[in-house]
Amino acid sequence: MFSKACQYAIRAVLYIATQSEQGRRTSLKDISKEIDSPEAFTAKILQQLSKNSILLSIKGPNGGFEIPDETMKRVKLIEIVRIIDGDQLFTGCALGLKACNEEKPCPLHNQFLGIRTNIHQLLENTTIKKLVNDLELGLTFLKR
Amino acid sequence: MFSKACQYAIRAVLYIATQSEQGRRTSLKDISKEIDSPEAFTAKILQQLSKNSILLSIKGPNGGFEIPDETMKRVKLIEIVRIIDGDQLFTGCALGLKACNEEKPCPLHNQFLGIRTNIHQLLENTTIKKLVNDLELGLTFLKR
DNA sequence: ATTATTTAGGATAAATTTGTCCGAAATAAA
DNA sequence: TTTATTTCGGACAAATTTATCCTAAATAAT
Numbered sequence: 465m466f467s468k469a470c471q472y473a474i475r476a477v478l479y480i481a482t483q484s485e486q487g488r489r490t491s492l493k494d495i496s497k498e499i500d501s502p503e504a505f506t507a508k509i510l511q512q513l514s515k516n517s518i519l520l521s522i523k524g525p526n527g528g529f530e531i532p533d534e535t536m537k538r539v540k541l542i543e544i545v546r547i548i549d550g551d552q553l554f555t556g557c558a559l560g561l562k563a564c565n566e567e568k569p570c571p572l573h574n575q576f577l578g579i580r581t582n583i584h585q586l587l588e589n590t591t592i593k594k595l596v597n598d599l600e601l602g603l604t605f606l607k608r
Numbered sequence: 609m610f611s612k613a614c615q616y617a618i619r620a621v622l623y624i625a626t627q628s629e630q631g632r633r634t635s636l637k638d639i640s641k642e643i644d645s646p647e648a649f650t651a652k653i654l655q656q657l658s659k660n661s662i663l664l665s666i667k668g669p670n671g672g673f674e675i676p677d678e679t680m681k682r683v684k685l686i687e688i689v690r691i692i693d694g695d696q697l698f699t700g701c702a703l704g705l706k707a708c709n710e711e712k713p714c715p716l717h718n719q720f721l722g723i724r725t726n727i728h729q730l731l732e733n734t735t736i737k738k739l740v741n742d743l744e745l746g747l748t749f750l751k752r
Numbered sequence: 753a754t755t756a757t758t759t760a761g762g763a764t765a766a767a768t769t770t771g772t773c774c775g776a777a778a779t780a781a782a
Numbered sequence: 783t784t785t786a787t788t789t790c791g792g793a794c795a796a797a798t799t800t801a802t803c804c805t806a807a808a809t810a811a812t
Contacts, residue, residue, distance in 0.1 A: 465609070465702055466702060467799075471703045475704075478715055491757090503801095503802090504803075508760095508801090511760065521760085522759080522809090523760080523808040524810055524811095525809070525810045527757075527808085527809075529759090556609075558615075559615045559619055560612060561751070569749065570749065571622055575734065578726065579726050579727055586720070595716070598715060603713075604714060604715040604717065605707075605713065605714065606705075606715065607705070607707070608706050608707040611770090613770075636788075646772080648771065649770060649771045649772080651790080651791095652771090655790065658789090666778095666788085667790080668778055669779070669780045670779090670780070671787075
C-alpha cells in the first residue's frame with residue numbers, strides 16, 4: 465500500500481508530534497530508535513518533510529525535529545503520502561493502464577472506485593493531531 | 609497497490625480468458641502485444657501462473673496458453689494476487705508494524721480495517737469469468 | 753575561538769523489482 | 783527424422799527502492 469519510506473515518514477511524524485505535544489524536541493537518533501527505522505534513511509525522509517514544511521528541523525546541540533501545534537492540526541495524512549509516494553495510490557489505475565477512465569474503464573475500474581475513494585477520503589480527513597490524540601490516550605501504538 | 613508483475617498477471621489472464629472463450633489458444637507473443645507488456649517478463653509470470661494451475665500452457669507449434677471454462681469460473685482474483693504479490697496487501701499493517709493487531713493497533717489500524725476488508729472481499733468475490741463477461745460485452749477494456 | 757552536537761546533502765552500496773537473452777525441452781508438421 | 787515453433791528455465795542486466803557513509807554546515811555551550 466505505502467512504500468517503506470512513506471511508512472517511516474508517517475511513523476516519524478507521529479512520534480515527533482507526540483513529543484512536540486509534551487514540549488520536547490526530538491533528535492533523529494531518538495526517532496529512529498523509537499519507530500525502529502534505519503537512521504540515515506530516516507534522515508533523508510525527514511529532510512524531505514521539513515523541506516515541505518511538514519516539520520521543523522533545528523541544527524546543532526539540542527537540535528532535532530518539532531511540529532508546531534498549528535501544523536499538526538492543519539496537516540493531513542494525504543500531504544505526507546503525496547510528498548513521499550505521490551498520488552498513484554488514489555489516482556492511478558489498479559491494472560496500470562494509462563488510458564483507464566470512466567469512459568474506457570479497465571476490468572477492475574468500477575470495483576476499485578469505491579476503495580480508492582475511501583482511501584482518498586481517509587487520508588484527506590485524517591490530521592496528524594487526530595492520530596496523536598489516540599496515541600496519547602494509549603488507544604494506539606507505534607512500536608514494532 | 610499491485611506490483612507491475614501482478615498487473616501484468618491479471619491483464620494476461622483476462623486476455624487469455626477472452627481468447628479461450630472464443631476457443632482460441634493464444635501465444636506469449638500475442639498476449640504481450642495485446643496487453644502491452646514486456647514479453648520475456650510476462651513469460652516468467654505466465655510460468656508461475658501455469659505452475660499454480662491458473663492456466664494451461666502448451667509447448668510447440670500452435671502452442672500457447674489457455675484457461676478452461678471451469679477454471680475461469682472457479683478462480684478468483686485473490687488467488688492470482690496471492691501467487692504474485694502474496695497477501696501483505698490485505699493482511700499486513702499499513703505502517704509496516706509486525707506487532708500491529710486488534711489489541712495493539714497502529715495509529716491507522718482502525719481507519720484501514722474497512723478498506724482492507726473491502727479489498728479482501730472484492731478480490732475474494734471476483735472470478736475471472738465475471739471480469740471476462742464485462743470485457744466481452746464491451747463494458748471494460750484492457751489496452752493501454 | 754574552540755569544541756561538541758546535530759541536521760544537510762552528496763556519493764555510494766545493497767536489496768528488490770523489473771526486464772532481457774539465450775539455450776534446452778517439447779511437440780507439431782513437413 | 784528433420785525442421786520450425788513455442789514454452790521453460792537459468793543467467794544476467796537495468797531500474798528502482800532501501801539503506802549506509804562521510805563531510806559540510808549550523809549552532810549551542812564551554
